[in-house]
Amino acid sequence: MDPSYLFIELLSVLCFVLIILYYHHLQSKKTSPMEPTKWSVLGHLPGLIANIHHLHEWSTSVLAGAGYNFEGQGGWTGQLYFITCDPSNVRHIFTSNFANYPKGDVFAMTFDILGGGIFSADGESWRRQRVKVQMLMADPRFRALTARCSHDKVEKSLLPFLALAADERRPCDLVDVFLRLTLDVTCTLICGIDPGSLVTGLPVVPFMRATDVALGTIFLRHIIPVPYWKLMRRLNVGPERKMAVARRTIDSFVDDLIARRRDRPDMLNLNEGANTGYADLLSSYLCQENDTDDYSTGDEFIHDTVLNLLVAGRDGMAAALSWFFYLVSTTPRVEQKLLDELALVVASRDDDGGMATFHASEIKSLVYLHAAMCETLRLYPPIPFEFKTAAAADVLPCGKVLKPGDKVLFFNYSMGRMEGVWGKDCKEFRPERWLTEEGSLRYEPSYRFFSFNTGPRTCLGRDMAFVLTKTVAAAMLWNFAFEVVPGHVVEPRLSIILHMKNGLVVRVRRRAAGTISRVVTAPT
Template sequence: MGFLAAYPELLLSIFFFFFFLLLLHGRRTNSGSLTNWPIIGMLPALASNLHQAHDFITDVLRCCGCTFLFLGPWLSGMKILLTCDPANVNHVFNVNFQNYPKGHDFSESFDILGDGIFNADGESWRLQRKKAQALMSLPLFRSFAARCSREKAANSLLPLLRRISEEGKTVDLQDVFLRLTFDITFNLVFGEDPQSLSPDFPTVPFARAMDDAMNAIFHRHVMPASWWKLQRRLNLGRERKLLQAWRVIDDFVEQSIAKRKQASGAGAGAGEDLLTAYLKDFGDEKFLRDTAVNLMLAGRDTTGSALAWFFYLLCKNPDAEAKVLEELRRAEGPTGGEVSGERLPYLHAALCETMRLYPPVPFEEKAVVAAQTLPSGERVKPGTKLIFCTYTMGRMEGVWGKDCLEFRPERWLTEQGMVRHEPAYKFMAFNCGPRTCLGKEVAFTQMKAAAAAVLKELRMEVVEGHVVEPKLSIILQMRNGLMVRVKRRNENQ
């Protein structure tokens, strides 16, 4: 009996000994390729570099000419073509759009988003996009979005940062911006300000649940589907946290929809928010839930993440910060006042440069309907998953030049000082082709309002020794946040 009781532990010890031995020998070779082991494929090298996955994939693609076929364990169905080649992007997202849908695997991995626009393909996607595009292009909504952004920046963001500056405290600026964009997005979707950006930094269960969900979904992409499905069936690990997050999100959205219905029924609200507009045409509870979750994810996480990286890069590049500040002061004029009506080309360029280096969504995924040959020469067939690495694309000399790793907003400006257009298949921060992000202008409005409000009066200093690195998630947030000291500007700063 004693031997039998010890046998499972002995078996596990032997398993982990050989597993970690494989990890040590399964790393990248000097050529940038990965060892394709019998049975387990290339998974050991990915597992041993998971803590730095974005930069690891960048190194691999840099060595392999922008495209690489990753093979997982035998019989796992894990066959992934990784690419950051703009020609491949244009082929898939524009020229042959119909042949490369999101696909079943994508919607299964992102099941928490339901049948919303991010998961939808075909006719469902076309109808949802048509409706969303019509609503978001209305002058009433655009005016509402601009007003919400300006007022939130002026009445909540700036007073909070002033107070932190006066108290001499440090603050996680990423958390601040995620709260800011959560409040704005919630207002745009539900017509109400949840006031998460308050001095007491109240806990936001919905926001925490979304973070947990996106973290779990990222790990679904780096392991065989059968593994995470088994975890889901057994309610273990990250799948357990995802299920818990799902319940929190559903409860939160259900209550918010109920409140909006009640307010609309009582005649409150003029229909400026998106949910009120959807309620006029759709009564299906699941559709409203899925739509609300998709809109909240799109608005809150991506814009808040971009703002955090923007201020981090300004801290590291004071010359660029000085040019942004000079432009803001020049646009404001001698009598002061708002700058929202100004074009602010250098600020726009600096935001684009931020998202080139740190795109809010670091990769895009596509499936294959019919076999085709990509411009890079690879033959793709049904069953192959295509992953487009937008984080990596911004770090490729062949795409952006020898200074691709530098933060240089000037690359986005013409000799006349106008904003330079770059094709979306080269700059994919807002996706590309027919699925280009509908909220692009709203996002720029929010970011410019926040930047203008803060930079004219305050400057940030990253806390000495604080490590800033990408978080392993679907949205490119900072793993440790962005701890800063907030300082008042004087006239010479």
């Protein structure tokens, strides 16, 4: 044999042995078997890439093995996060020491599509926006609009669509249905305009596709180092190329909504204290455009405000409803208890036939439905993770020392699956954990049940979200049964919102005639 070939072969074997020895050395330094291997140059990046297809479950196992806290390093990529799902850290950062943890420049850069809206703003801009939105959402007219719009959309669009699907015996993707439903309702509540996307035939809505692309790209920006994705954006290549196209589509849709609302001659002037007319949020902003003392002026501000509220309303509620029906349809015990609770409401009515809907005043009494919805949000929070940046040095309750500029990544998805937080049955869908022995709702602190955030940034749309999701869920459950199509794979999509990757394809059938009641109309 040629000596040179022999030398190359021996050198290859030696390199292989050295790699194996180095790998075992790295393994010996782990504090938990689930901890990803930390390479000297690449850090934890190889483990992240290898497990990105099931990122949420993988991150949960890593955090469980590491005691709820883990330092993630990207080596030469420059990415560095302190990752946590510890409720004490959440309470400290989002409540106790809130001022030290703004969204930060990196957040604003990553979520640049939101502009200067409430979800990316900090400081005085955020405070003034929040006060404004909170005041508008607390208005009795807006609450009444929420209840009326939710009920009408269910009665006139959702139930007829599902009835047709049941009669034609064709599979139905509930994720697509819910995204269309929540888009229509959210546009109505924010702009007073129903785009009519949930109709027979399901028309193509470019905004929906564009939003999916944008949310997926923002997710990738959490993994790809900032300098690299900024370079891709500058060169208009890769996911950033798709993002640019999606952004133009989204901006066009929002601008069209605003323009259509401006053209309405019957727009309500809330500044005059009128108690009739439209109560959508955009009306108030547009009526104050000529008020030079008000900060909420300018086309760019109004555009960013509408887009922020639209994305939060549409995607969050659609994700919650999708996971709710997946869990209920695969848990017959829970489904039956929900039907038993609804039966008590229906039994108190005079039966006049037809499909039943439920008004907001009746929804309030459905305690088990509320518990089931909370349990869904615990297991599948619409926003599975988010991050903050430390403005000044700090020490977290877990003992971690943070320097100015350090980033903290919170895994809300993982917190709902920690035995130390929710018990040994934490991975089970069990609405009863939200009920007391007397049958009333059990309070859980928001730093444990983090689906609506906690502290000063607690979600302002929480009540609106519950009204819509419970109105939809009650009517759908009472009138129809849903079965996930055999073989259909249900898993999270790689997105900043916990949508389903393959949708939720189900077969729809009408409930037995004896369980059908009548449509309930809003009280006069």
